[in-house]
Amino acid sequence: MAELDSLREPDYTGSNRCWPCTLVNVLLLALFVLWLRVRNRRLMGLTVATLGVAGIYLRGYVVPYTPQFAPRLVAASPLPNDLFYDAGVDTPEAERPSLTETDLDGETVLSELATAGVVESDGEILLLTDAVDAAWHEEMDRLSALSLSALAAETRRTLATVSEADTFTDGAEWVVLGGELVGRPVVVAELAAYRVLDEYVDDESVRLAGAQSFRMFLDECPMCETALVESSEVSCCGGYTKPNQSPDETLVCPECEQRLFTFPSE
Numbered sequence: 001m002a003e004l005d006s007l008r009e010p011d012y013t014g015s016n017r018c019w020p021c022t023l024v025n026v027l028l029l030a031l032f033v034l035w036l037r038v039r040n041r042r043l044m045g046l047t048v049a050t051l052g053v054a055g056i057y058l059r060g061y062v063v064p065y066t067p068q069f070a071p072r073l074v075a076a077s078p079l080p081n082d083l084f085y086d087a088g089v090d091t092p093e094a095e096r097p098s099l100t101e102t103d104l105d106g107e108t109v110l111s112e113l114a115t116a117g118v119v120e121s122d123g124e125i126l127l128l129t130d131a132v133d134a135a136w137h138e139e140m141d142r143l144s145a146l147s148l149s150a151l152a153a154e155t156r157r158t159l160a161t162v163s164e165a166d167t168f169t170d171g172a173e174w175v176v177l178g179g180e181l182v183g184r185p186v187v188v189a190e191l192a193a194y195r196v197l198d199e200y201v202d203d204e205s206v207r208l209a210g211a212q213s214f215r216m217f218l219d220e221c222p223m224c225e226t227a228l229v230e231s232s233e234v235s236c237c238g239g240y241t242k243p244n245q246s247p248d249e250t251l252v253c254p255e256c257e258q259r260l261f262t263f264p265s266e
């Protein structure tokens, strides 16, 4: 099996498998085999079918450039998208981008934080003040040293909105809140920010929303200290999450394979 594994293309198989690409490839392969049969090339058809199925299994797809057209083709087809992408909210597969939900808009939150002396503008850009930044990093260092289950317990103790917090590991590490997954580095950054804001902000909803916005000031992962990279939110090999929409820009830790921040789309 070692030879087979060396042929495997992990980017397009396993949990990364793109189902629209797979489906389109199986259909195209079947059409080609049928065409060979019609032309009485039975043996050729059998060989192509065998190699094609093996190729799709091991490599994700065999028709060149499939990732560039298959997801959009399937998105444009009348097939329901849920067939191909996880839509479930009850499974612990659903990721949620932050510890809390907020209905405050970003601009209100930032202006409240500026009034409270948490952020200051440096020309065009907003920055955390030095004192806040130092306190935040100190608290993140403390929280990142906790075990995952201790972090979940700490989340429950700290946030009144959280009554239950579990843990889940699938290669990446998560805290489970109400059946939804929040990445461990996200929890560390946000919980630390929430604590620091205690001194500066009285309004609970501003404090919660403010803690979320802190993550955009991260330049390295609070768990593993890897430099974050900007990426775009693409559900699979070149196919956008939704048709006719450009992907959101995100900050990602390549080491933990987790998303730290999603910049709101314009």
Ligand SMILES: [Zn+2]
Pocket (backbone or CB within 6 Å): 185, 221, 222, 223, 224, 225, 226, 253, 254, 255, 256, 257
């Ligand atoms: Zn990381």
